[in-house]
Amino acid sequence: MASSTSIPTFDPTATPYPKARRDEDHVDIYQSAKRGKVEIEDPYHWLEVPPSESAETKAWVDAQVEFCEQTMAQNPDRQAFKEALTKNWNYPKFSAPALMDDGRYYMSYNTGLQNQYPFYRFNKSELPNYGSSEGPFGELFFDPNLLSEDGTISLAASSFSKSGKFWAYGLSKSGSDWYTAYVRSTEGSFEGVDDARKLGDKVEFVKHSSLTWTHDDKGFFYQRFPQEVSDDNLGTATASDQNAMIYYHRIGTDQSTDILVYSRPDEPTYIFGLQVTTDGKYAILSTARDTSTSALMHVAELGDGGLNGEAYKNLNWREIVGEWGSIYSCFANDGPKFYFSTNKDAKNYKIQTCDISNDKLVFEDLIKEDDKAVLSSISAVNENSLVLVYSRDVKDELYLYDLKGNKIKRLLPDFVGSVSGVRCKRQHDKFFLSISSYTNPGAVYVFDYSTKGETESKDVELLKETKMELKSNDFISVQEFYESKDGTKIPVTITRHKDVKLNGSAPLMLYGYGGFNISLDPRFSVTWMTWVHKYRGVLAVPNIRGGGEYGDGWHTDGVLDKKQNSYDDFLAAAEYLVKEGYTSEGKIIMNGGSNGGLLVAACTNQARDGLIGASVADVGVLDLLKFHKWTIGRLWTSDYGNPDKPEDFDFILPISPVHNIDPKKVLPPYLITTADHDDRVVPAHSFKMAATLQHTLAENPNPLVIRIDVKAGHGGGKPTAKIIDEACDKFGWASYQLGLKLHE
Secondary structure: EEEEOOOOOOOOOOOOOOOOOOOOOOOEEEEEOOOOOEEEOOHHHHHOOOOOHHHHHHHHHHHHHHHHHHHHOOOOHHHHHHHHHHHHHHOOOOOOEEEOOOEEEEEEEEEEOOOOOHHHHHHHHHHHHHHHOOOOOOOEOOOHHOOOOOEEEEEEEEOOOOOOOEEEEEEOOOOOOOEEEEEOOOOOOOOOOOOOEEOOEEEEEEEEOOEEEEEOEEEEEEEEEOOOOOOOOOOOOOOOOOOOOEEEHHHHHHHHOOOOEEEOOOOOOOOOEEEEOOOOOOOOOEEEEOOOOOOEEEEEEEOHHHHHHHHHHHOEEEEEEOOOOOOOEEEEEEEEEEEEEEEEOOOEEEEEEEOOOOOOOOEEEEEOOOOOOOOEEEEEEOOOEEEEEEEEOOOEEEEEEEEEEEEEEOOOOOOEEEEEEEEOOOOOOOOEEEEEEOOOHHHEEEOOOOOOOOOHHOOEEEEEOOOOOOOHHHHHEEEEEEEEEOOEEEEEEEEEEEOOOOOOOEEEEOOOOOOOOOOOOOOOOOHHHHHHHOOOOOOEEEOOOOOOOOOHHHOOOOHHHHHHHHHHHHHOOOOOOOOOOOOOOOEEEEEEEEEEHHHHHHHHHHOOOEEEEEEEEEEOOOOOOHHOOOOHHHHHHHHHOOOOOOHHHHHHHHHOOHHHHOOOOOHHHHHHEOOOOOOOOOOOOHHHHHHHHHHHOOOOOOOOOEEOOOOOOOOOOOOOHHHHHHHHHHHHHHHHHOOOOOOO
16 A cells, blocks of 8 residues: 655745855866866855855755655655654664673663664673573663753764774764763773773874774774864864874873874875784874875884883884875785785775885785676684685675685675675684665674584575665565666676566666775665655665776776766666666656765756756765865875866866756656764865855746754764664655655
C-alpha cells in the first residue's frame, strides 16, 4: 500500500524568496592566460562574513531558515518518512573490538538512536562471550552523550598510551574541525565525563591532528594552529588556517609549557602529521602542502625526551623523502629497517623496505604493485604477518602475507563489499575486521593465530553480526559498466528493491563524489536503503574519475584541467541508467556532499533539460574562485587548481557553480544544504549560491531552497537526531517534488 502523491506546483510570485542585498559595484580582478585581466562581479560577497559576525548575514540566514521550513512542511509524507527512518535507524551499531596494552578490548556501541557512540570495554578472557551478547557488552568506559543534551559535542580524536593507563581524547563542538584534547586515567569505573579519572590537562586549538603518545606514557604530540579567533568563533571563523605547528604535551602540565617540536614559518601553508613507530624509538614526520598523494618525510630518534620533553625541541630529523611527487607511509619497523606503502612509480601502491641507518637510502620492493588492484590497507600482526586489503573493480579483497613478501592466502573469497576497521597491533595474535556492502549492514570477523593451526588452512571466523529491521534479501545489488563522453569505462553499482521493475518507472538516487583520491566503496547506509524501500527506488553510485577507485591515475584524470571528466562521467551515468530502464528522465535525484556537492551543482548547471528530477547539493564547494582563501581550502588547489594563477583560472571559471547559472535555463527542484559551524567547506559557498540562484532564476517554476543547519559542521560528529532530520528533509522533500508515493 502506498500514499497518494502528485507533483506539487510552485509559484515563485506567491512564495517569494527572502531578499538578499546585491552589491552591484563589487568586482574582483583575476588574470586569465587567454584573456588577460578579467573582472568578476561578486554582489553577494558580504555573505562571506559569517552570521556570528554580521547582523546582515544573520538576518538573511534567519529568513532562509524560515523559508526552508515552510517549504519542507508542504511535504505530506514528511512525518511518515521520518518515522520510517527512525524505526530503521534503531538497531545496534558497533565497531570491531581493539585490544589495548592494559589487556582489555575497547569498542564503540550505539544501542540504536543514541546521538553519539559510547565506548565499552571488556577483559581478554571475555572475548568468547562478546559475539553472542545482546546489547552493550562489558563495562561503560566513556559516554559522550553526557557531554551535551543535544549531542552536539562529539569525540574528534582518541588515543591510548602505550601501557593503556591513559586515554587522550579530543572533543569537538557543533561539528567543528577544531577540538580540545583532554586526558583520562583508564583505571577504575566510569562515573561521569568529569569524574575523578579525568586529569587536569586541557590542550586547545588542535586541528587536523592525531594525538600520538611517546612510549614512556609521559605525553603526546599534536598539531595546532595559532589562536587567531576566540573560543566563541571556533567553527564559524573563515580565516585561512596557516602556520601549523607540532607540539609535545607532557601530562600534568599546562599547555603554555608545551614544547614546540616542529614548524615551518618559511612555509606557512604546510601541514604536518607525526607518528611514533611501534617500538617507540622513532618519530616520523610527514609534511603536506596540499591534498595530493605527495608528501615529504623525516625521521628522528626520540630518546627519552629529557626533562618535561625539552629534548624534543631539538630532534635530529633525517630526510627520508625530500622531493614532492610521491607519498610514503610507514606501517612497521624492525629497528632501522622500515616498511612503507608508497605510490612511488606505482599508481596502485606497493610495499617497500628501507634501512634508514645507511648513509645512502635504498628502497627495495617487498610486494610489487598489482596493476589491476589498488592496495588500500596494510596491517602488521602476529609479529611477522601482514593483512592486506586490495580493491579490484571497487570490491575489496582480503589477503594474508608474511613479512618477507610471500602471499599466504586470500580470506573471505566469496565476499563482495568493503573491508574496514582492521583492528590489531603487530604484537597481537588476533586481528578483527568489519565488513559491509550496500545491502549488508555489517559484521565483525576475527582471525586467531593462536588457536587455528597453520595459517595456510584457516579463514576468518564470524564473530558478531548486525541485526536490523530492514532485510538484506529485499534488495538486489549489481555492478555494471558504462561509457563516459570520451569512451572511458566507468563502474556503477546499482541497488534496488526487489519489487522494482526495470521499465523506467522507478525513481533513482544518483550519488557521486569523484575527488581527492577518495573511493566510494560499497558500504551500508540505512538512510539510502530506507529510501529505496519506502519509495521502491533505485540507488546508483558511479565511481567517477577524480576518486581513487583505480589508483592515482584515476584520480589525476579527474582533477585540474581534467575536472570536467568527473562531471561528464556523472551525467553519462544518468543517461545510461535511463537507457537501461532503471529509471526515466525527470525521475533522477542527484546527491553528493562536499566535493560531491560541487559535483551536483556543476552537473545541475550542465545537465540537459528534463534529465534531472531534483538536485540535492550538500555542503558543497560552490565558489571555485575563492575556496582557497577560507580555512583549509588552500590545500584543495591540487584538485581544483589555483584561481590566482592565470592558466588555472581559465579551466576553473567555466565549471565554478556560482558563476555559471544560466538565467534562461529551467532548473529542477534544487536543495542546497550547509551548516553554521562547517569550518571545512564554509557556509559562504552555499549562501552565495542560494542567493545567486534565487535572484537569477527568481521565476523558476521549481523551488530553489537552502537548508541551514545550526550547531552542526561538515558532517563529522553529527548527532543521530540531526542525521535523521536532515535525511528526512533532503530525501523526503526531493521525493515529494517528484510526486513519489511512500510505500508501507
